[in-house]
Amino acid sequence: MEQELYSHPSLLFKSQIGEVRKRTFKEQFMRSAFTSLDYEPIMECRVSATVNYIDIDPTMKFSLASDCDGNISIYEIEEEARGRLRLIERRQFVPLTLNKSQWFPIDNGLIAATYPNKVVLVDTNTLKLLDSYDFGQKKIYSSDWNKLNPNLITVGTSGSSIRFIDIRSGCCLQQITVASLLGSSNHSVSRVCWSPIDEECLFAGDSSGFIHIFDIRKPRQSLQSIGSDNTTCEPVVNLSFTCDNMNLITAHGAQSHLSQWTFKNRTLVNSNINYPFSYCRPTSKKKSSAINISTAFYKCQLYVTETLLFKPISVPNFGSEICVYDLKNGERLRTLSPTTWNPDNCMNVHCVTGFHRDYPVLISGSKRYIRVWGLENNKKDAEQRTNQYHEDDWC
Known part of the structure; x- marks a missing residue:
């Protein structure tokens, strides 16, 4: 036995x-x-445009989906149905691609929606715009809400700059300029992420593949700027912390090469864990960094549990949608795909998230579907x- x-x-x-x-x-x-x-799809929600980002609120009762048509879709997570989604509302506030919509870190009373040139705040009770922050000619690639100081939202933009929004005063605060270590003329901040344990510590990934750590009280110079030999010149497309807040997972380039970093005393050290990948996303033969920015920066969202790493597979007709890795040693355990696969229902996935209440649930977003993955x-x-x-x- x-x-x-x-x-x-x-x-x-x-x-x-x-x-x-x-x-x-x-x-x-x-x-x-x-x-x-083994995870199996337990439901599918058909959408009209590619889903760029999915966020789950702090109570794990509601989820947000952001798509390329500019729609914010609010779903209720039905606990009795083991995580199935029920659409509550779908609204378009700005007729532009919606890169990311994020719940207020403390409750589900506010939503921050990030578009290519502006960030807007939405009241979830009335579904009306509360405020709008326009960044003019600068293009926004990433944003993140500070969970330890919910009044601050940071935004990574073109022109090597990081901006801060104070939702109390409605002002855009000081700007941090991120230096291009490779001397690139077309340099941008591709990803931003707040430290989950230090409200003054900010992480930024750039289009050259480097990760920068800043103390926002002393923003003139970074605390550390570090890159990996095999990911240099590949833009950072994801920054995610592990559940213990001791490690940072980064994804680089159109192929989303994964790296793990140990974070201690405001310093990153490469953990030298290799996450293999068995597929290759087609890339353009042109070497313009602007093309890489437009195709790769928006669409890569990982989900990290205590032991597993779930990575979306952004290759159409590959046969699988999510790759599952062992977080500790980088071993690829398996790939997840619909039970009945055909070229029409297996899509290139750009985002995956999940939660573990009384049962583990994954939610993935692709070109035509939002899928909920559960256990039998x-x-x-x-x-x-x-x-x-x-x-x-x-x-």
């Missing part, structure tokens, strides 16, 4: 002779059980019974 239950006999043997502590054994068992589960009921119930049965032994 034990050999059948625990999928790692070597680990079980070590635990029996006292070489593995109970906590370590529990963590590794839970990790093995979680990664062995019998697998979920069996997993709960197994964990409950052994809970006392692990305490």
